[in-house]
Amino acid sequence: MIAVWFRADLRTTDNPALTRAYELSEQLKLPIVAVYISSSSQWERHGLGHARVDFECRSVAALSSRLSSLNIPLKWVDVPLYADVPARLLAWCVDHGITHLLANRQYEWNEVERDRSCHRLLRNNKIAIEWFHDQCLVAPDLLKTQDGGFYTVFTPYKKKLIKHLIDQPIGVLSALAPIKIHSNICADPMPERFGAYVSTPHLHDDWPAGEQAALSRLLDFCSDDVAHYNGLRDFPSKNATSRLAAYLAVGAISARQCWLASVRAEGGQTMHDGVDMWQNELIWRDFYRHVMVGYPRISRNQPFQTKTQHIQWRNDRSQFKAWCEGQTGFPIVDAAMRCLNATGWMHNRLRMIVAMFLVKDLLIDWRWGEHYFASQLIDFDLASNNGGWQWSASTGTDAVPYFRIFNPVLQSRKFDPEGHFIRQWVPELRHCPAAHIHQPLPLDAPSYASPIVNHAQAREFTLAAFKAIQSHN
Ligand SMILES: Cc1cc2nc3c(=O)[nH]c(=O)nc-3n(C[C@H](O)[C@H](O)[C@H](O)COP(=O)(O)OP(=O)(O)OC[C@H]3O[C@@H](n4cnc5c(N)ncnc54)[C@H](O)[C@@H]3O)c2cc1C
Structure with a gap:
């Protein structure tokens, strides 16, 4: 058999x-x-x-x-x-x-x-x-640099991958018919849960399981939303991304199916730009797997840039708890973390904001955040989670430079300008005037947490901590 x-x-x-x-x-x-x-x-x-x-x-x-x-x-x-x-x-x-x-x-x-x-x-x-x-558009160990090594920078990897796809276009395998030769074995009844893990019924309506659900989500997205992806994908209140990552993580749909469905999306220039940008994200997913295969230490709790293991983290446990619970006093960070805790999902822009805040404002080891995300995300995937955390922490491949530190208030003004997302998740700020919602005054919302850190001071502290390790190998 x-x-x-x-x-x-x-x-x-x-x-x-x-x-x-x-x-x-x-x-x-x-x-x-x-x-x-x-x-x-x-x-x-x-x-x-x-x-x-x-x-x-x-x-x-x-x-x-x-x-x-x-x-x-x-x-x-x-x-x-x-x-x-x-x-x-x-x-x-x-x-x-x-x-x-x-x-x-x-x-x-x-x-x-x-x-x-x-x-x-x-x-x-x-x-x-x-x-x-x-798992990937292209096998993760196939594309190599001129020296025969693994890529460590996204853009050349992307160029090589696109060239490869021109030479060998992506296809999907034909649908399978019922098999003709039967066995006399019966299927096992499926368990309701695995080990000590419990069911999460509050997520079942938003995340129906299985390949049919994944496929209809993909087709819906490609028939309409992908056209607006380029313009709206960074705004958490717009719900403009595919939410397919959970399905890709368990393999209910393949990256190749996603790619081909987006190629087939019909439309003019706006659609074209949206498809391009969405495919770019699928390539990031491939890239992080390529890195994991080439540099296995990243799936063993190690930073990609080894010198960053010398950073002196502050690792304040009470600040970490405030971050996990969405009680930092920074509305966009708190809204994002409360959304994650309640729904098992967080928008990509918010993942970057909260990750950068944990590492660069609180100077907490990125692995604490990586681990917390693993414990909460419905779409947890080691390569993408690690890639996202090491990018934000400036410890990874092609990461953001260490001196680029998001200002959470400016990010909030830019990507949630009216405060719709904040109001949805931080009820203490529901009646806060729009002008103050990104940085409320105590009188705006007396029950809301005060900021646990001064961003400007934290920034200087973090820059010093990163500068201190630049001479290490
Ligand atoms: C700190 C941090 C942690 C992250 N953790 C995870 C994780 O555990 N699992 C996970 O799948 N993604 C992770 N990401 C990447 C990204 O945030 C999610 O893939 C995306 O938000 C999922 O939403 P979506 O399916 O609507 O994505 P869409 O915007 O519709 O993108 C389409 C697909 O492309 C892939 N993708 C999109 N953005 C990225 C990216 N930046 N890196 C790699 N792949 C990407 C995903 O498979 C996604 O489903 C993380 C990013 C950061 C910054």
Whole structure:
């Protein structure tokens, strides 16, 4: 029998491992069975939160019913820690008479280590195993600099990727019909939750799981909103982005499907600009995976720029708590953090503002923020989260220069000019006049927190802390 091991690719369409399983099934006249392994204790170690794991759990259930319609049963195996996966997977393969195992690659350090061990063990036991690149527009280890190294700057990487796509245009795999050769195995009932993780029912309406939901979100976005993306994408109150990151993170949709749908969006110059800009974001997603593959230390809690490990962080715990809870006295920061805590999602502009505020105004280690985001975001993805944090903290590849420090009040005036977003999430400021909403006076809202830091002073302090490490290697 042929097995497909589903991981960060929870869909049946445009899935290289599943498509290859169909070819083999036809060739060898063997049925296909699917397997999903949950590792909740490992995810806890990685800091994943309830919103992300609940979304994963619902996505697996949606996958199971899609697979059933293709006559492929999905089996669920619970192996709390990755270290135990190889032996359990081998035992499962032996029990089910598996001769071939197929899977799409993951690129994070622990996942790569787990997969290497599985590969060795299965091969030693005469089970054929094949891996496929699936997560990116272009395989993350394919494009190299002239010296044969990995890129560390976005723009040349983007140019190379676009040139590559001209030579080898993106395609998606054909839709699959129900498989002809059935097995007598039944699908497992899917769990309602994984390990100690709890369900997050308040998020279910906004984030319906599964590839159908992802596809209709993509088509809606590309039929209309993408035309306004260029002009509106930076304004949190406009709701002008696709909100597809959660689906991309679990693989309910592929980056290739997103790219092609945007290419097919019809329209004039405005549409063209919107599509261009949106594709640019998909390339950032690819770029951060390319960096993670080339420089695995970034998925091991290390900064990309090694000298930045010498920064003397202040790491004030009470200020960190105020940041997490949206009680900093900076309305745009507080609105963003309260939105994250309530909905599991935050707009990209706000992610940059709150990240820069944590690192450059509070001088708190970016890893604290990275970890907190992992615990809250429904779309948590190690490469993009790490990339976003290291960009904001000026510790990463192609990061913002350390002396560029956002002024949270100016950012607020620029990207939430009327204060609509702030009013939505900070009820203490609901009646604050627009002229003061970005920097309220005590009389405007007596119940609202006072600023926990003086931005101008903090800026000088941070510049000094970064200057102090510039001579390190
Ligand atoms: C501090 C920080 C942390 C972040 N953490 C994550 C994370 O955990 N998971 C995650 O998917 N993205 C993360 N991002 C990137 C970005 O904020 C989100 O991808 C985006 O806000 C998701 O909303 P959307 O799906 O509506 O994006 P859209 O604007 O519609 O963009 C389309 C897709 O492109 C990708 N994308 C967009 N912007 C970026 C970017 N800057 N970097 C990489 N990919 C991008 C996403 O997959 C997104 O779904 C982070 C950014 C920052 C600054």
